[in-house]
Amino acid sequence: MEPVTYEESSAAFKARIDAGEKIEAGEWMPDEYRQSALKFIEMHANSEVMGALPEGTWIPRAPTLKRKLSLTAKVQDEVGHGQILYRVAEDLGKTREQMFDDLVNGRTKFHNVFHYPAESWGDVAYIGWLIDGAALVNQKALLDASYMPYVRAMRRICPEESLHLRHGEELVLELVSGTKEQRALFQDAVNRWWQPTMHFFGPPSKKKDMLLYWGIKTRTNESLRQEFFSTYVPKLWDLGITVPDDRLAWNEETGEWDWAEPDWDEFWKVVRGDGPMTHIRLAQRKTVWDTHAWVREVFAGMPEAA
């Protein structure tokens, strides 16, 4: 029977998702689905463009020409991912201009890790390997999401992220096999970045997580964090790098990693938009945005308002 009420339509939609069907942009969808998908993808896009900034500060300071070139290319890729994702989000009903305006004015969010400063080349290596590694764990899980335009975006983005990961790994290997100072640069980065990395996966997922319910996300925060541990912790230990979590160990009985809960207050503070670099980065972005409205006029081909 054809669904007749909104509830019936929503239920039929939910049944399709549960059966593993994919949703396309122009299709009917419950408003709750549209809002959830838009918010999630918009935040993802915001995170790509904000994620360009911490690493970007090291382009002018890169220690060799080769690294200067590869870091520029890498950061460029992140901006490109932002471009792709904003396009996906736009189809859900919000213009890129509005999304950017909301971002620079602090009305929308971006991932917690991009609220922190990149203090040294060690941080560039850490971000390139482990933040990109964490992101890739997340993004691979999104290849199976219910919103097909997002899945297609992920199919383009994931291979590039895999390349970034190798780039990051190479940076790390050079540091840990380099001089004492270089090694210390990386260890120091691990010490400072570990907690934000734990935050990156978020607190354990709630029982009814809207994103999981609608298949916009496919795996819980905790399962993603566990995959991250399994992939990267043994490698870090192999390199002789200490991870700043005394409880971190593989638990044979539970078949999971034990780990110490990070400071979630710090997490929520950052999520609320009060991280160490949040205000500075947004203020700089807003300055460029506000002082360059004329560039957008040119692109829009719109005559100036009188």
Added chain:
Amino acid sequence: MPDDPRLSLILALADDELILGHRHSQWTGWAPHIEEDLAFSSIAQDEMAHARMLYRVARESGLTDRDDDALALGRPPEEYLNAVLCERPNGDWGYTVARQYLYDTADAIRVQVLGDSSWRALADAMKVIELEEKYHRDHAVTWFNRLAEGPSLTARERFAEGLTTAIGEAIAVFEPLSGEEELVSEGVLPRSNEDMLGDWLGELGEALEASSLDYVLARHGPVGEMVPTGSGEIPVESVDFTVPGVVRRDGRWMHEGAFAGAGGRRGRHSEDFLPLWEEMTALYRAHPGAKW
């Protein structure tokens, strides 16, 4: 100054590309438009890669025993021979695009001329560089047309301001090199900088006139304005802001006499260079011999 004029030549070329590429890359993640962010990052990478290619030619030709990183990041400030134009901060997008337009149109002439250099390795490198520079020029010309032709008057004004700021120093891209006569007589530099400058200014003047932007070459102002004073309003004295060394004669813009903003080819830089150099080279210099 390098003893061999060929080294002066190739360092001037390479340092221009390195330093301007460095400036361009500072827009990565910050450009006022996302597609433009991507485009400008690509141009930055091209320029820096050209610098690397040229540093390698210098070494492979036996002019220096320093590798490309040592040349790019390991020289004292006074050994960098880039034009002052390249080291200026990005400013706003108007200045950025104006500079890119001026630089890449100037560079196009030089790259083409050096494609015929008797120094084979340099000529070969220039042929490769020319393939990519074509896209930079297309990018610059597209922006020129968009900004100069409207519909946004603000955009046109910002662009004109950028041109006004950059033009004098852009002319000095063609500042003569040390030992230039020798380079020209040996065919290493098939045409003198002065000749190339003549071509460039002629073309530039035509393009600016076609958009009524030639006033950036000869700015007389503010003529006819009145300044209020205690004893009534008096006319402002007309100030001549004409770009030094540029005149229009027989329907064509040409160079005559002095250079503004010159010195780069002799390792003399503006106040903006030292902070750039410090930032760019600090990490390399702090860890001698380290691998990254």
